[in-house]
Structure formats: C-alpha cells, structure tokens
Amino acid sequence: MIPAFQIIQIIISVILITVILLQVQMQGLGGVFGQGSSIARTRRGFEKTLFQFTIVLSILFIVISIISVIIQR
Secondary structure (H helix, E strand, C coil), X not given: CHHHHHHHHHHHHHHHHHHHHXXXXXXXXXXXXXXXXXXXXXXXXXHHHHHHHHHXXXXXXXXXXXXXXHHHC
C-alpha cells in the first residue's frame, strides 16, 4: 500500500512542478527573478483554471502525504 502512495506522490509532484512552471512562463521571465509586476490584474480563462488546478494539486499532495505518514505508523 505504501509504494502506491509514493508513486501517487511522485506523479502529483511532477504535475505540480509543471503547472507552476507554466504559470511562471505565462507571467514572463521577470517573475522568475523576483521582478514584480506593477499592474494589478485579475486572472481570467486558462490562467484562472491553471491557478485553481495548482491549489487542488497542492492540497491533494498534502493530504496524500499526511495519509502516508499515518499509515506508516
């Protein structure tokens, strides 16, 4: 059962890294080096969906990590 959780964690972490890199790519290279945007704007369309997907993936990763630790005890 534990190897299944580890495989799921690896898959989710790779997808999460990819989604985060896609978000940075959409903002331009200035965001990578800490340069902030001076224009406040709202997320729309694909960018909003990508942002919400990132939140869901990170919550899922945390929940699976906690479950994995509880099962190992």
